[in-house]
Amino acid sequence: MALPQKAIEQLSREPAKTPGWSSRALMFTGTIFFLSLAIWLGMRFGYQPLLERQDAELQSTIDQFKKKVSPERQTELIGYYSQLYNLKTLLKQNKQVSLVFNWLEAHTITRIWYSKFSLDSGKNQIILTANARSLNDVTAQLAAFENLPEITAVNFTGTSAPRDGVYSFGVTISFDPKLVTTGTQ
Amino acid sequence: MKQATKRFSSMLLALGLILGAGIVYAELIVPTNVDLQEIKVQIAAKNLVIQTQQAVITKVDKAIQDFESPEGKHFQDVISGALPIGPNYAGALAHVVGMVQASDLTFQSASFAESSPRSLAPANKALRPGETELVRPIGSLKIQVQASGSYAELKEFLRTLEQSLRLFQLESMTFTTPEKGSATYTYNIALVAPYQKIVQ
Numbered sequence: 001m002a003l004p005q006k007a008i009e010q011l012s013r014e015p016a017k018t019p020g021w022s023s024r025a026l027m028f029t030g031t032i033f034f035l036s037l038a039i040w041l042g043m044r045f046g047y048q049p050l051l052e053r054q055d056a057e058l059q060s061t062i063d064q065f066k067k068k069v070s071p072e073r074q075t076e077l078i079g080y081y082s083q084l085y086n087l088k089t090l091l092k093q094n095k096q097v098s099l100v101f102n103w104l105e106a107h108t109i110t111r112i113w114y115s116k117f118s119l120d121s122g123k124n125q126i127i128l129t130a131n132a133r134s135l136n137d138v139t140a141q142l143a144a145f146e147n148l149p150e151i152t153a154v155n156f157t158g159t160s161a162p163r164d165g166v167y168s169f170g171v172t173i174s175f176d177p178k179l180v181t182t183g184t185q
Numbered sequence: 186m187k188q189a190t191k192r193f194s195s196m197l198l199a200l201g202l203i204l205g206a207g208i209v210y211a212e213l214i215v216p217t218n219v220d221l222q223e224i225k226v227q228i229a230a231k232n233l234v235i236q237t238q239q240a241v242i243t244k245v246d247k248a249i250q251d252f253e254s255p256e257g258k259h260f261q262d263v264i265s266g267a268l269p270i271g272p273n274y275a276g277a278l279a280h281v282v283g284m285v286q287a288s289d290l291t292f293q294s295a296s297f298a299e300s301s302p303r304s305l306a307p308a309n310k311a312l313r314p315g316e317t318e319l320v321r322p323i324g325s326l327k328i329q330v331q332a333s334g335s336y337a338e339l340k341e342f343l344r345t346l347e348q349s350l351r352l353f354q355l356e357s358m359t360f361t362t363p364e365k366g367s368a369t370y371t372y373n374i375a376l377v378a379p380y381q382k383i384v385q
Contacts, residue, residue: 029202039265040213043221051224058231065238069245077248079270081259082321083381087268089305090323090352090379114211115362121355170269170364 095121095180103179107144111137114156115168121180126173131166135159138169150176249361266350270381272299272326277378280351281330288342290334290372300325326378327356331370346376353378 069077100119104126108114116129132138138159145154157170203324209385251257268277283371285292332342341362356375363369 021191022199025199026195026202027252029199029206030349033202033206033209036214040209040217043214044219048217048221048224051221051228055224055228058228058235061235062238065235065242066243068250073249077245077252078319079321079381080252080264081319082269083270085320086305086323086379086381087264087352090268090354093280094352094354096347097358098340098347101340101343116359117361118357118359119355120357122357137226 021111089144097121097180099180100126100175102149103175107148108136109141109144112141124175124177124180126175128171128173129168130171132166133165135167138167142171145171145173150179152176204339263350267352268323268379268381269351271383272324272378272380274326276351277326277328280353280378281328282350283374284342284345285330285332288334288345289338290332290342292372293333294329295329295331296329298327298329300327300377322382323379324382326380328353328376330374330376330377331371332374333369335368336370339370340374351378 025045099121111134112132114128114130116127118127119125120127130138130141132141141147142154142156145151151173153172153174155172155174157172159167159169252261277297278295281295282292302322302324304318304320304322306318336341343355346355354377356377358372358374360370360372363371
């Protein structure tokens with residue numbers, strides 16, 4: 001009995017694929033390998049040069065900024081700034097010493113006169129040798145100084161026996177720096 | 186080729202490809218990525234510098250324009266008059282003698298001494314390498330003036346001193362009562378004339 005034609009065709013055909021090769025696994029791993037290689041190539045030869053170019057452009061912009069103000073001009077401007085800064089600071093610290101005289105005139109009782117005056121503006125201190133006709137005037141003057149809010153310390157250094165009816169006394173006054181900076185009287 | 190050999194070969198090849206991908210990642214991609222991150226950080230830092238510098242440059246440009254304008258030159262002259270660059274002994278002497286004479290005091294003597302320079306800049310800021318101190322130190326010229334005259338003339342001298350173009354600071358002053366029958370006091374006045382130190 002002859003075999004049917006369909007069976008003969010099936011038997012005579014070679015298998016379409018040679019079994020054994022894991023083509024899917026090879027395809028998958030190959031894709032991973034070539035993809036990783038492509039990523040590296042892109043990073044190394046595409047993205048990195050792009051970033052390096054950007055970096056170089058920015059550096060050149062910074063270099064141009066540096067050249068914009070010449071070293072001579074920088075020195076000149078710094079010198080000018082220093083002058084302004086120092087002058088401003090010095091003016092803030094500056095003392096108007098004439099205010100001390102105004103203040104002293106205003107707070108000296110009429111029967112007192114001074115024979116020696118010494119001012120130390122750094123210590124905010126006045127050393128006075130004063131004269132009076134009576135001890136009452138001496139105490140009145142000392143009390144006047146002691147009651148003034150702008151005086152931080154009064155140091156009475158003593159009085160002598162009257163000479164020609166005049167008592168001489170010494171007093172050291174320490175005053176608030178505001179007296180010579182804001183004109184407190 | 187036998188089926189088993191083919192399977193084994195394909196497994197080996199797949200393993201090799203996976204290993205190859207791993208090596209590419211670890212040996213090439215990771216170091217390249219580190220390099221790229223470094224470049225990105227540099228770019229970000231430089232962008233920040235440019236943004237800051239652009240603002241600074243604009244201010245400096247404005248300052249230079251003001252500095253070079255006629256008003257700016259006049260202002261510089263005023264500033265240099267108040268705080269001259271260098272001690273300017275001749276100017277200081279002329280100023281002091283001028284003020285003494287303008288207030289009708291009688292000039293007797295003036296001695297000059299220079300004190301060591303000092304900085305008025307805040308001391309708490311440390312300079313980084315390459316930075317320049319913006320505030321230069323000042324020098325001080327100590328002038329001891331002896332003059333005589335009345336109390337009113339002294340007050341006029343003090344008024345002139347306080348309004349002087351050049352900055353003078355009165356450090357100390359002493360005077361004693363004149364002899365009987367005289368209204369002339371002798372004043373010993375210690376002044377300080379600050380000046381901008383020249384930095385080479």
